[in-house]
Amino acid sequence: MAAGAAVGLAVEFHALGWTSIPGGECGGDAAPCPEGTTPTIILAFVLTFVGLGLLVRAIQSFTERRPGKVLPAVLAVAGVLLALWPGWQAFLWMRGPVLDAAWQVGRDRPATVRAQGVWTVGRDASTVVRVRDDALVSYDSHDGDRRWTLRAPVRESVCGMSERVVDGVGLVAFARYKKPCDTVWGVDTRTGRKLWERHIKGVARFTAGSDSLLAADGDVALVLTDTGVQAYGLADGRPRWSADLRRKHRDGEGCAPNVVSATGGTTTVVVTCETADGGSGQLVTLDNATGKRRGSQDLPIESPADTVMVLSADPFTLLLKESDKRGVAAVLAYPDHGDPVRIPLTGDDEDLTPLPDTYDTFTARPALWAGIRQDTLVVATTKPGASSPDRVSGYALRDGRHLWHADLDGVAALAPAGPDRVAVLGNGRLRTLDTADGHRVGEADGTTVRTGSYGTGGQLLRAGDTWVVVNGDGTDDPPLLGLR
Helix, strand or coil: CHHHHHHHHHHHHHHHHHHCCHHHCCCCCCCCCCCCHHHHHHHHHHHHHHHHHHHHHHHHHHHHHCCCCHHHHHHHHHHHHHHHHHHHHHHHHHHCCEECEEEECCCCCCCCCCEEEEEEECHHHCEEEEEECCEEEEEECCCCCEEEEEECCCCCEEEEECCCCECCEEEEEEECCCCCCCEEEEEECCCCEEEEEEECCCCCCCCCCCCCCEEEECCEEEEECCCEEEEEECCCCCEEEEEECCCECCCCCEEEEEEEEEECCEEEEEEEEEECCEEEEEEEEEECCCCCEEEEEECCCCCCEEEEEEEEECCEEEEEEECCCCCCEEEEEECCCCCCEEEECECCCCEECCCCCCCCCCCCCCCCCEEEECCEEEEEEECCCCCCCCEEEEEECCCCCEEEEEECCCCCEEEEEECCEEEEEECCEEEEEECCCCCECCCCCCEEECCCCCCCCCEEEEECCEEEEECCCCCCCCCEEEEC
8 A cells, every 4th residue: 555655646746746837837037936846746756666666566575475466456546545635735735825817807909908007996805997098997806707897988098097996986087189188087986887077177288198187085086287286076076176286486487286196184286397497396285175275395306307106195105206317316205294204216235116117008097016014115126237126125214214125036016915014926926025024924935826927017906815916918918817
């Protein structure tokens, strides 16, 4: 029976070892192999030779004492069967945890559409709404079934969307070709029904997909215009108030609002100015209920702003880059609503890479390689000389200190995994990091992802017991992929 057990383990380990390789190839330049692949295959070969040798000797010894071939065969088969369950458990222990594709949805049609952003709805993100150029499409995050589709107006494309859904209502804006982003919808994300529609005046500057044009907080919908902010009732779209934020720069040049963010009853607007010899900027805070100004604060810039993007509404955290090469290029955090804490994008040891290099996807709501957890900025970073992010680092928002870094094989997506955890997907692994110190939680080398159906720069979401990857280009990879 022992010889039969060895042969059974050899056959089992061969089958399990070779079939555990994701995509039929791993190691080297391909995705990493599951942790137990090499020892499983080595044991399979060792047990093959040892088991066959023991089996031949056992049969010879047995038949010398007791002629007959039936009983040795029965004992050998019994040994094989008895070894299968322990062998399976040993394989699982050596292999470590894995994620397989539990479901995926069909490719995007027409092939020219791209994702502009993502919302999650319901408890444990039970619904995922993928916002495309031409439609909003809702999926069940447990099995990938399509729940509803809401088409964009004829000849109009999505040009803006709110960062989040509040009380089941999300905001989305549309524009015609090279026309203002001036049609705003309030959408019930549970049913796919358009609740209200408004046409905004004075938004000529925004004619393509842009981030932070819309915000939702409490019972108020906030819409950025060329002159300021217009507020509507979130549920009914009724006008509430408007705030004119235009002002004249000291040199006589005009200033205009750039992005809007809202949380906790307060709206924060970034107003930027471009002058004949430079530029300036200001943070303006408004009361959500009345639109009255609560305060303002100058931005530390002296040239036109090249990039202005909200990384977090609470605490308010801004990605800011000036046109001047020697100007500000940093993450500015406002944890106490006072002077900003500055975290430079470029340092001696690494460069911060909060934005994936995907120029034509997620323009209305970017899929960031950065997040705020426990007053810590967790962001993908690139070592000097590297062409893409290969580590994740933590920076304290209170003082900008570099707290830790975790070297990885690559970063394809980054997402929260709990109040003090962050998950990083890349190069065939899903790793969970503690945001306090960067230590890996659970398996040291992460969970093996046995599918390559995700692109770099997708959105990673946690939905109950499923990890959902939302791809920007749904023609190369499935628009949504469930991992379990």
